[in-house]
Amino acid sequence: MSPDDKPDNLINAEGLRVDGRRPDELRPVEMKVGVLKQADGSASIRQGNTYILAAVYGPRELHPRHLTLNDRAYLRVVYRMATFSVPDRKRPAPSRREREISMVIANALEPALFLEEFPRAVVDVFIQVIQADGGTRCASINAASLALADAGIPMRTLVPSVAVGKAQGTLLLDLGDAEDKYGEGDIPLATLPPQDDITLLQQDGHFTKEELLEAIEMGVTACKYMHELQKEALKQAYAKRRPADDAEVDDEDDDDYEDDLETDLGESDLEEE
Amino acid sequence: MSPDDKPDNLINAEGLRVDGRRPDELRPVEMKVGVLKQADGSASIRQGNTYILAAVYGPRELHPRHLTLNDRAYLRVVYRMATFSVPDRKRPAPSRREREISMVIANALEPALFLEEFPRAVVDVFIQVIQADGGTRCASINAASLALADAGIPMRTLVPSVAVGKAQGTLLLDLGDAEDKYGEGDIPLATLPPQDDITLLQQDGHFTKEELLEAIEMGVTACKYMHELQKEALKQAYAKRRPADDAEVDDEDDDDYEDDLETDLGESDLEEE
Amino acid sequence: MSPDDKPDNLINAEGLRVDGRRPDELRPVEMKVGVLKQADGSASIRQGNTYILAAVYGPRELHPRHLTLNDRAYLRVVYRMATFSVPDRKRPAPSRREREISMVIANALEPALFLEEFPRAVVDVFIQVIQADGGTRCASINAASLALADAGIPMRTLVPSVAVGKAQGTLLLDLGDAEDKYGEGDIPLATLPPQDDITLLQQDGHFTKEELLEAIEMGVTACKYMHELQKEALKQAYAKRRPADDAEVDDEDDDDYEDDLETDLGESDLEEE
């Protein structure tokens, strides 16, 4: 309810951001797999103050029937924000913004899935935003990927996602609320490792072509790092459950985190309606 | 439109209520069977100023199909208030309150019915509140029972229903509007004669356990009386139609109204939304 | 947004109307056939400032299935106004007025169609009001008739439609906005040539029986003229496409426009909600 104060500068004289991060530094990320017992697969993600749960049900029978696809499973993504996840109370009914985001998340995830193995079925991905503090669509993709893997849906790869923004002419990873509101633009993206083809790409604000390409490159690199975090989260979950069995995902070495990447990745929501 | 005046006392020095009733005295009740010619069965009830119509259609084919039950008929109860039945104009669309009341009425009636005789069908009970002056859910159950019997739906028993309230620490039967608004609580209930098991039970207000049990006992006793009134109403309807045939219901003696019961029974709506 | 000014007189000393027309004079009418390439048939009409498009799709499979008719095609008419077609912005959702007008338009058109040739199918007539300046339901019928013919739906006849109104006690054809708002009534009607039976008839305002009959006669006569305009529009469309082939419709002589009719015909919307 209290009015947000616009900070004087989003980047200070030392080149640091309002929360002390460097331009290419992610907020702290914590991902957990298998957090909801009723679901076939699930995951949570905390990224700064953003907190999201994702659950996967399926493959299962699809209702209503007229949505059925004969050559593959229907990937149904429902992204919903809790009424209390935002500064003002969101109305309980799904907004047009939530419906559009559900659609772009489905597009981001679908190329990673072997949906053709389950013709006429549905794979449901339910995403609940518990707290929204920027970057919810990217965080949702990160968590939904893990939930799909946890549900045993055959996948080419996990899909990592981050956002890149801009303030005072500087590209910034993983915008916080004030940066999103008072900054100069935001570019959420998602990639398909290892080729790094892009499956989510949106943008608002003002960018030259050169800035855009630089920002996208920055995002793609950050996705590689996010991908490592995802694999680590999955490994940890399976380590707990099946100590001697972590062959589920790929077998890259998860320990060689590149330190210069630890400070990177960013995303923030496009305009809220 | 005019503001209701809060009475100084809901019970006067002589122990009588604002409308002159004793604490355990019902408002005048008038029930009629077979009042709507298009329906398979119907009944009306007037209880004080509360005025309700109930119609039954069925057993008949169920739309939409996905609600079909394979082992019994689906009992669909729709409780609706006319826009003009309340002091302010009710919005025409069904409210959440109306949907909840429809559900508890269905629960109250269902154990009295042999629904298993009509698998895959629907029995529709439509209840229209013409004037609401307290006690509409109980009055609806009383009328709906009669409408079901009138429709020839096989029944174990008619379901009587009354409510018990409290004001100034005294238990009261069948609350009027002012008693409902300014009193200390309300307990609608319904029973299955002759065992008097309870099929509807709700409560609001503040009651100790002892008060609650006493109130429920009071209500159960009053239901016995209401049950006699129901049987009498049914008998009158059939007497008119088939003078020599009143074997439809049970054959208890309907004339031995217990005088001490005549002053009992009460109910009033839980909070309106 | 600017307030309309009520004219001092709707008919001046010379007997002419606010836009200079005589009482029995139509606004300029322009009808075109085949204006929308995606549709199976289409037409546009401009009548004064009123501008409407009509498209026909079908006969085609009907969804939802429960609307299917076994002995004929279902004629589904959807009349919709663009948000910007009226002085204030219309809400995007269909209004009750639009739904009623859809229904009366369907009734007006149906007797002209051989729907029994397409049992279980649907013929969709979509009408989009681009600019509403009175007479939209009549203009819609005129255009929809042409669109149905353009789609090759078998027809007994084109259905012409006009409206007759009244101001200062004088019957007027084809009301403009100010005449509709400040006049004394409006009678939209449609006929089936050549018997001139009436398929649309509505009225508001105040009319004696004699006035009504006179107005309807005036409208029926005007419909004959509108019918000629319709046939001409159809002929022009087919002349362009198939120079040597205009046998599609009937072969009356389209050139004998009766000059005394050129000044007639009128219609305007009943009350807006």
Place this chain on the structure above:
Amino acid sequence: MGDYSAETISHIDRDYIADLLKRGERVDGRKFDMYRPLEIELNPVAAKAEGSAIVRLGGTTVIAGVKVLVGEPYSDNPNEGVVMVTAELAPIASPLFELGPPRENAIELARVVDRGVRESETIDVKQLCIEEGKRVYMVFADVYTLEYDGNLIDASSMAVNAALLTTEYDEMKVEDKDVVATGKKLKLPVQNMAIEHTVSKIGDHIVIDPVLKEEFVQDCRLTMAIDDSEKFTALQKGGGSGPMPMSQIDEAMDIALARSKEIRKAIRDAVASGSE
């Protein structure tokens, strides 16, 4: 309301009714230009509604209730009150009516009955102003169908008019920006009354006040609202897409005009006797 024919009535019924009409008879024995028995019950919702009436027209029963509230006027008519009529085809009334949001038939019923009240200027809305541009009386007349055996429009029109005539509401005034009751009761300023009369066209015949069986086989219906001065204030052709020749329209108007006096009198008498 007349479009169930193909699905719900057999050809035998259709022929039977047509044959009867040819012989000058109707399924229920009435003459072509006769209404069914009319009963008007006033103020069945006396404790909660400002006005109400139940109308029984043969086997058709409807109830109309009137609520008078205080609200804001429309910006283009700042000194006029608001009158609104709605109608619901409650599923209680017929196996043909369905649950769910209002469909075309219910919308048409409401709009046609509303048009009868609106076009005749039944209520003098200028007398419904409390404070210009700020507060006016809003009059809602809501109709529920209770038993459906044909001709809902006429029954609803009668019920709405009877309910409006019986309406009494609290006079309100503005006091320090709040709206408070003065303690006085007001009657609605009814300045004209238009009653709707519906005829059914079945082949070459025109009958008034059709029963459900007649609606099933009718080509169409024509509803005519006729006011205190015998002027027509609304027409609506509906209930089917059958065309009507001018001669039948003329005949329909004559029937409606002839019958309007007795219906008007029945309503006035009921209200007069009710207020004795």
Place this chain on the structure above:
Amino acid sequence: MGDYSAETISHIDRDYIADLLKRGERVDGRKFDMYRPLEIELNPVAAKAEGSAIVRLGGTTVIAGVKVLVGEPYSDNPNEGVVMVTAELAPIASPLFELGPPRENAIELARVVDRGVRESETIDVKQLCIEEGKRVYMVFADVYTLEYDGNLIDASSMAVNAALLTTEYDEMKVEDKDVVATGKKLKLPVQNMAIEHTVSKIGDHIVIDPVLKEEFVQDCRLTMAIDDSEKFTALQKGGGSGPMPMSQIDEAMDIALARSKEIRKAIRDAVASGSE
């Protein structure tokens, strides 16, 4: 919430659970009058919601979040704030929950939890007035189900109460007709706390805090809200249409009363430790 029985559970399960109960046992080994392990996580939405809590009751998890906004009071209570509870059966929580607008089960859940808060007068709404008739605090407590393994009502009631107890919001004042923050934080005026306790009737047996499998086979459930002074402030029989004899209602009340102290203490303790 208990009515999936015919479709989703086999007779074998039904018999198995009934046999267990006959031997004094439950499917998860608990005693009849025992709650499952209870975990309360405070303020999981600390950055955006004025109050929030996650409650884990065995395999059932719900989250409640509280938003405090400024709005207009209802005209009949011009000096009282507004408290409203909603609940959503989010499809994330169970393969049994569906997409789409709320159905009867969700509506009942919301209304029963709301009734528990409203009837006990948990919040002193008179303290939520900013300017009489103009501006009051509006308190929205919204519950989302995250994992559904039975007894949503009790878990939701606990979560709502815990969230209300932790709520802190900006004090507002009126300055030149605008509402502005004073900079001070307020706690909600919680004056009473009613916790809802639900028992499941399965044949002759009454068990508290039913798991999903028990809900599948129950005859009905009875929910009782019990306040700080051990008064009952709401009852709701639901979850099936099975009738209950008085003796079982008596027994249910005793179980609920006995257990209410420990649940109340667990919530108070969690809040106390959270605010240290």
Place this chain on the structure above:
Amino acid sequence: MGDYSAETISHIDRDYIADLLKRGERVDGRKFDMYRPLEIELNPVAAKAEGSAIVRLGGTTVIAGVKVLVGEPYSDNPNEGVVMVTAELAPIASPLFELGPPRENAIELARVVDRGVRESETIDVKQLCIEEGKRVYMVFADVYTLEYDGNLIDASSMAVNAALLTTEYDEMKVEDKDVVATGKKLKLPVQNMAIEHTVSKIGDHIVIDPVLKEEFVQDCRLTMAIDDSEKFTALQKGGGSGPMPMSQIDEAMDIALARSKEIRKAIRDAVASGSE
């Protein structure tokens, strides 16, 4: 908008289009980086809308109409007007569009076109304030699709921009708390214009302004809004879930940048000639 592929287009079409592209050709003979013929009709709704335009882009036709109303500002921007874009996939336009409430494709179209106008700050909303915190101009630009042969986003973006450029509305002022017209006409304060350019990715190829047949077989589309200073103000990848490599995104940007000048000029020229 591109996701009808599996159901509506045969593999033969898919192969045919792919083969053509391999040879550097498109189904309608255009070059990869060419728009279809563009026609702009100004003010087709001159009598009722404050601004309007029909855009014909090959076989795709859309109409945009602008209404300027007076309303209240949002509380967080008390001195700014409101600009809102909606879009409807009217069933008149295509056998693929359906009746009923807007589905995902219509929502995306509206939101993407809206984003193009909003992010570029096309309208200087600060100039739309009448009285701070009380009254501002609200600008609604509503798009209806009339003929759908692909690339609705670009056509809609052009139509909205043309309609905004032609908009003239009554200047309003506050007089004794009422809002009245001054009699003067105003033009919208258009300070920047972002046009949306959509390319379709089909295998290794990128084509601009796809026709419907190309949308059926595309992997995905990428929409880029480019403003007066050649900055990108919005991106949207959609129309299918196919991934795009960086090289294609780069190529798409170059095509869009190259074409944006001619489209911008066409709109400006049409408006200039229209206002002569």
